[in-house]
Amino acid sequence: MNEASSAVTSAVAARRQALREQAVFRREALADDERERLERRIETHLDTLCADLAPRVLAFCWPWRGEADLRPWVARWLAGDAGRVAALPVVVERHRPLAFRRWVPGMQMALDRHGIPHPAGGPELRPDLVLVPLNAFDAQGYRLGYGGGYFDRTLAQMDTVAAGVGFELGRADSVWPQAHDRPMEWLVTEAGVFRAGGRSRRP
Numbered sequence: 690m691n692e693a694s695s696a697v698t699s700a701v702a703a704r705r706q707a708l709r710e711q712a713v714f715r716r717e718a719l720a721d722d723e724r725e726r727l728e729r730r731i732e733t734h735l736d737t738l739c740a741d742l743a744p745r746v747l748a749f750c751w752p753w754r755g756e757a758d759l760r761p762w763v764a765r766w767l768a769g770d771a772g773r774v775a776a777l778p779v780v781v782e783r784h785r786p787l788a789f790r791r792w793v794p795g796m797q798m799a800l801d802r803h804g805i806p807h808p809a810g811g812p813e814l815r816p817d818l819v820l821v822p823l824n825a826f827d828a829q830g831y832r833l834g835y836g837g838g839y840f841d842r843t844l845a846q847m848d849t850v851a852a853g854v855g856f857e858l859g860r861a862d863s864v865w866p867q868a869h870d871r872p873m874e875w876l877v878t879e880a881g882v883f884r885a886g887g888r889s890r891r892p
């Protein structure tokens with residue numbers, strides 16, 4: 690890489706890092722009642738998305754650093770049909786794709802290397818819809834996570850539908866996507882369900 694292109698690369702990396710930090714900071718600063726109001730609206734829009742896509746195995750994330758808490762909604766979704774299965778991601782190893790294991794409300798959890806709870810055991814599942822947390826995101830469906838590249842690696846090798854879920858406070862004109870980034874097919878925020886730029890596939 691020459692000097693000019695490496696300067697561009699590091700400027701883009703700095704911009705992405707700033708967008709990521711700003712989104713997490715704003716989210717963590719939400720007042721409890723405002724967060725709950727936004728979460729209720731997100732739940733309504735998840736109902737719409739899942740009525741449309743009808744997943745059987747649905748992956749979501751345990752709430753971390755002010756992310757929307759989807760657990761009550763997932764528990765209700767599970768109760769709606771005995772054939773439904775929920776899954777949580779497991780960080781198996783740094784720089785490796787995530788695995789998914791079954792989550793049952795109230796089950797005992799273990800902590801991963803980042804301190805995020807996950808199911809301690811059970812077979813690996815293949816979710817047909819993955820709800821991916823958004824820090825910053827753009828209308829094309831590109832997102833920024835925590836910089837680990839876990840979802841990028843995971844979605845790159847999985848035949849599944851990805852829906853980013855987050856708050857409008859993380860919306861940016863562009864998150865400056867990189868070659869490895871795969872856009873979400875759907876975005877769900879308190880403002881609604883949006884078809885984004887990802888591959889058009891159904892579970």
Ligand SMILES: Nc1nc2c(c(=O)[nH]1)N(C=O)[C@@H](CNc1ccc(C(=O)N[C@@H](CCC(=O)O)C(=O)O)cc1)CN2
Binds near residue numbers: 787822835838839
């Ligand atoms: N709730 C939730 N669970 C999740 C994710 C998520 O986005 N949200 N993940 C989605 O991927 C995975 C965990 N991803 C993580 C990625 C990086 C860091 C982290 O601490 N990163 C360092 C900087 C990067 C590095 O050097 O590795 C840091 O913030 O200091 C933590 C978790 C699996 N579980």
Ligand SMILES: Nc1ncnc2c1ncn2[C@@H]1O[C@H](COP(=O)(O)OP(=O)(O)OP(=O)(O)O)[C@@H](O)[C@H]1O
Binds near residue numbers: 834839840845867870
């Ligand atoms: N499919 C992939 N194969 C190999 N490396 C990858 C892949 N996807 C991402 N990476 C690497 O992971 C690192 C982090 O990527 P990025 O900044 O996009 O993370 P992120 O989207 O914020 O994190 P996450 O996906 O965990 O939420 C980058 O250095 C990138 O090169």
